[in-house]
Amino acid sequence: MTGRPMRVLCTVTGSRSHIHALRPLARALADAGHGVLIATTAGLAQAAATAGPPHVLGAVGLENATGAGPRVVACLPDLQAFIRDSGRSPGPPGRAGEDPWPPFILDMLAGLADVAGPALLAVAEGWRPDVIVRDGMDLAGILVAERLGVPHLSMPSGTANVLPPASVLPALNRLRAAARLPTCDDPRSVAPRGRLDYVPEHYSFARHRIPALRYRQPLDRDPAAVLPAWVTGAAAGRPLVYAAIGSTAREVAGATRPSWTREIAAAHESSSGFPHPERALRALIEGLSLLPCTAVVATGGVPLGDIRAAPHVHLAAWVPQPLLLECADLFVTHGGYNSVREAMRTATPMVVLPLFGDQPHNARRVAELRLGRQAGGQSGEAVAAACRAVLSDRSVQVVARAARLAMLTLPGVEQAVADLERLVREG
Numbered sequence: 001m002t003g004r005p006m007r008v009l010c011t012v013t014g015s016r017s018h019i020h021a022l023r024p025l026a027r028a029l030a031d032a033g034h035g036v037l038i039a040t041t042a043g044l045a046q047a048a049a050t051a052g053p054p055h056v057l058g059a060v061g062l063e064n065a066t067g068a069g070p071r072v073v074a075c076l077p078d079l080q081a082f083i084r085d086s087g088r089s090p091g092p093p094g095r096a097g098e099d100p101w102p103p104f105i106l107d108m109l110a111g112l113a114d115v116a117g118p119a120l121l122a123v124a125e126g127w128r129p130d131v132i133v134r135d136g137m138d139l140a141g142i143l144v145a146e147r148l149g150v151p152h153l154s155m156p157s158g159t160a161n162v163l164p165p166a167s168v169l170p171a172l173n174r175l176r177a178a179a180r181l182p183t184c185d186d187p188r189s190v191a192p193r194g195r196l197d198y199v200p201e202h203y204s205f206a207r208h209r210i211p212a213l214r215y216r217q218p219l220d221r222d223p224a225a226v227l228p229a230w231v232t233g234a235a236a237g238r239p240l241v242y243a244a245i246g247s248t249a250r251e252v253a254g255a256t257r258p259s260w261t262r263e264i265a266a267a268h269e270s271s272s273g274f275p276h277p278e279r280a281l282r283a284l285i286e287g288l289s290l291l292p293c294t295a296v297v298a299t300g301g302v303p304l305g306d307i308r309a310a311p312h313v314h315l316a317a318w319v320p321q322p323l324l325l326e327c328a329d330l331f332v333t334h335g336g337y338n339s340v341r342e343a344m345r346t347a348t349p350m351v352v353l354p355l356f357g358d359q360p361h362n363a364r365r366v367a368e369l370r371l372g373r374q375a376g377g378q379s380g381e382a383v384a385a386a387c388r389a390v391l392s393d394r395s396v397q398v399v400a401r402a403a404r405l406a407m408l409t410l411p412g413v414e415q416a417v418a419d420l421e422r423l424v425r426e427g
Contacts, residue, residue, distance in 0.1 A: 005034045006424055009129035011120065011138045012040040012048060013076050013112065014157065017246070017338035018135055019047045021156050021198070024218035024413045025133070026070040032417045036070035037127050039120055045074040075119040079137070082112055105163070105357075110171040113139035117179065120144050130424045133196070136160030139172060142190065146181050151423050153213070154195040158337035158358030161206045165190040193423060196416065198341050200406045205337065205365050213419050216410040217345040225320035231296065231327075238312075239329035239391055241291065242348075243284045244298040244321065245277050245355070246334040277334075278302065279378060280353050284332055285309050286380025291387055296324060322346075330391055331372075332383065335359035340366065347404035349396045351375055351386045370399045 134141030136157030145152035165187035173183040197212040288295035289310035335352040350372030352363035363374040
């Protein structure tokens with residue numbers, strides 16, 4: 001790099017929570033005068049826009065956007081649509097207590113990279129990036145970086161935490177061979193420059209030893225967001241409990257989603273012992289109805305059927321989670337990595353009812369770190385019991401505050417700009 005502004009290509013293939021992890025970094029890079037292009041799916045393009053409406057660009061002939069804020073190109077395939085259209089079977093997700101990753105997840109990610117690769121390469125050749133910051137689920141970004149000879153790092157994500165590099169390497173080498181790129185025997189070639197993360201090393205959720213550049217968990221708030229007025233009516237002396245099942249889970253559970261998503265979730269539930277999102281939502285509402293508290297449950301608009309909540313349990317399709325976590329005494333969560341980090345940033349103790357993916361691992365790690373507990377079952381009684389235990393355990397609150405302090409010792413995400421500049425200079 002010779003002093004000119006960088007061009008940074010970012011990829012997002014997962015859910016809206018992955019956009020939340022990227023958006024502060026993209027803003028910091030753009031504010032520093034660097035060009036940022038976010039390659040994502042059509043469904044996530046609007047969420048990826050960081051200032052004004054997204055500029056949906058073509059795959060070639062891209063111009064430098066330095067000083068103009070991040071731009072968005074909708075060129076990547078939708079993950080759920082890919083699974084549906086490819087006819088890939090989810091396979092058995094594993095036995096109870098196991099993380100349901102290989103072989104299905106690796107096969108899925110490799111297949112997604114095979115489909116996404118040509119379009120992403122066309123975008124990259126037009127954009128000519130100096131560095132690629134990729135979604136943890138995106139293997140195509142690795143291939144494109146190797147084709148162009150530029151460094152790449154992965155964004156903070158649960159996938160990047162739990163996929164072992166040695167397990168990814170064979171699938172990645174098959175993709176390399178198909179793309180006529182050199183293969184490699186070193187598992188570290190999956191992330192030769194490391195990764196980005198938003199938690200201190202002591203509180204890491206990674207299952208491997210890939211080095212990380214660490215920054216303070218950003219507060220990615222909507223400046224127009226406000227808490228609903230009824231939150232201020234919480235009964236004096238009663239804890240405020242917030243519960244949510246996450247954006248991906250809501251898509252799986254939503255009545256408008258195609259049947260294949262529901263079949264995958266049902267198969268997962270019967271084989272793995274982890275609940276379908278609709279069952280999880282029922283357990284959350286029934287459990288909080290048993291507690292002497294004021295509770296807020298974000299349902300995501302999932303139809304509730306015959307589920308009935310006690311008067312002290314308020315149901316809302318959506319609430320501003322970062323704001324609510326600042327005042328909540330307890331967070332009952334599915335255990336998505338973004339939600340866990342937000343709770344750590346606000347020192348909010350957790351009860352985790354995991355559903356799929358990296359969430360079972362995250363639930364165990366929350367318990368190991370004593371930031372909360374994993375629910376001991378899928379019933380309302382089990383959720384209520386875990387909530388009572390965490391709310392009555394002052395040591396959890398002490399640990400949660402210590403974790404928040406540790407997160408505040410990390411540099412702001414603005415430091416990532418200088419770190420990426422250095423990475424590009426070093427080649």
